[in-house]
Amino acid sequence: MDSVQSSQPEMAKKARVEVEHPMLAMMGMLIGGFVGMFSETSLNIALPQLMAQLNVSTATVQWLVTGYMLMVGIVLPLSSILTKWFTTRQVILFALIDFTVGAIISASAPGFGVLLFGRMIQGIATGLILPLMFTVAMQIFPPYKLGAAMGMVGLVIMFAPAVGPTLAGIVLGVASWRWIFWLFVPFLVIAFGFAVTSLKNIAEVTRPKVDFLSIILSTIGFGSLVLGVSMASERGWGSAAVIGALVLGILVLAWYTHRQLTMEKPILNLRAFAIPGFRIGAVLVMINFGIILSAMYLLPMYIQKGLLVPVALTGVIMFPGGVMNAVVSAVAGRLYDQVGAQKPARIGFIISMVGALMLALTSTSTAIWYIILAHVILMIGAPLAMSPSQTHGLNALTGPIAADGSAIMNTLQQIVGAISTAIATSLLGIGQAAYIANGANHAAGAFVNGTHYGFYFTFILALAGFLLALRLPKAEK
8 A cells, every 4th residue: 555655646747648858849730839839920010011012801801810710710610530540740840831831921921811721721731730739749858848848838838829019010110911821831841840850759640530520520620600790891790691601600510520429530529518627628718818819909000000110110119919919828827826726727817818808998199108008907817827727727637538638628719709709890890880889080080989899808808717717726735
């Protein structure tokens, strides 16, 4: 009996899969994941310029954001089955090559259609890399280092979207938007080198039967849902096309969910939601991602079209928030090891509410320091809640279902991000229309009024996150 008890601390010190250099094994995925998440928001700051150069509307140009996230969301559910058919190394190497091809197509695009096609190819790669980052980290780091490891992954997830607008603004200040994509290529080549030399397989290749009907249902369901919300920004929520797409998406996803729950070997094991710890953690992560994506979509456009600030200076204004995001993301992962998820998540959502409310109270003459402060506050709150909630959710899963948990969480995170961006676009249009309907004829003022509607949505998401975080348990001592 004593020998069994004495072996338990030793087991806690061992990783599920022993790897000689865990950090080197993770490096290719971390760089690839950083580029993927950077790509998710880096174009936000270029959207006004792209609208003018490519002669497209706000509702159309938003597809460069939502289309990318839609592809991520479609591919993510397939990550679990793909890792059973191909080695971890093969999937990551393919993803990095795919992303490089997509970046080159986007950089060379002669028009909007080809640019969107390149973006969607990049989305495939991000959809493969994101879940594997979490799955591999959970496998190759020992339990006592899990919080720090997840914090490191969280740093990539949170820091890249935050600094994306800043770096993109600097690029746009000295070159065209095409260079945003050209700059991806050398980082992807470096990531490829790390993956070739250091990444090993961490899961057994069993090649199970593939349920193609589930894949079709997932693609149609998620695609219709995002399409419906995205069309609402241009056609209105009462449009027959919007209602039809939303109803189709909901019905097909209900069929997909039923199929996954009744299959012996589902594509995505949704039974993970039966575990309370995972369920709460996953929903908190989805809400948090909606907060970040909606705010980071609206803020660069508000600065440029509401305050009439040049694009390069817009990037500079957003830089302090990006730095704060990085610092808090790194600390938040370690906080989970010390105090659990309850306190960081609750405090994080409260701080996020303050930041969102501050942004909703802006005007066409708001001081730059106020915008920076509001952004910094938001970038303290969001990552403070994100990493502990994510680790809490994934840590509730054990065995084979752990890989599905990562895929579920990341899939729904991207879908919620795409829907949140589309809703923010729709509210932006509604706010502008309301301003003009009141007899005002000031373009900047109308745009600012539209962003207020969007930032109130961000506030509501933060409030919902806080109320759900009240259900998180206290840390075990």
